[in-house]
Amino acid sequence: MSQASKSPPEPKRRNRAVTVADALSGALDPMLKKRGFASRDIMTHWAAMAPRPYDSVAIPDKLTWPRGERSAEGATLYLRCVPGHAMAISHEGPAIAAAVNRYFGYVLVGQIRLSIEPFIPHSGDKGQKQRQPSQSTIAKVGASVEGVEDEGLREALRALGHALSSRSENNGG
Known part of the structure; x- marks a missing residue:
């Protein structure tokens, strides 16, 4: 049998259900890398790692490492928080950092700071406008x-x- 008579291999079928996270992972990863996150873990598992009530009133904004090499003190995690919770988050920063580090099992976050931009829960929700038909x-x-x-x-x-x-x-x- 010659090489020309062989048919090309059948392409791998991808007719399976995939999660939205899997479908969007390639699109989100470059944006997250610009914000200092090596992976999506902090964003996707924030509710599991942050102590209450900070899991619902704050979200990670960016992660910055000190200049030079990554130090043993860890990075600075900037959080966007709901207005009115900034004082509590700045006071509880070490506890939040400890919870994140406990989740990962190593010192990732050395300190917590607040981002300038506020976090408005459900700000992405668009209300449906009910229009009266003619x-x-x-x-x-x-x-x-x-x-x-x-x-x-x-x-x-x-x-x-x-x-x-x-x-x-x-x-x-």
Whole structure:
């Protein structure tokens, strides 16, 4: 059998479910490296390593090492905190650093400092704006679902029709 008659190997199939973290890891790693994090562990496991209530009122912002070589004292971890908790976090900095170091099993963090930027929990959540559909849309959707006998299904289809029509109106189509 000659080399030309051999078929190329079948490509590896990737039709499996992957987590969002696995899918985005390549995109997030360069950004995290710029912030001083060698891996995503501090960001992804912050709730497990930080003592209460600091696990929910603060998040890691960046990790800076002293100039020169990485020293035995560890790095400075900058935290973004909810306004009003800065005093408590600055006071409890050694306890937070100890908790992070205990999680990793070595001295990673030498001190805790506060970042200039505040942390607003759920700041990424976008509220859905409820828009009232136009009268023509209400009439058109009502006419198309009036033949549905089940009232719950009819109301669900009506709500879906209003949402889709307002979406197409907003996109110019």
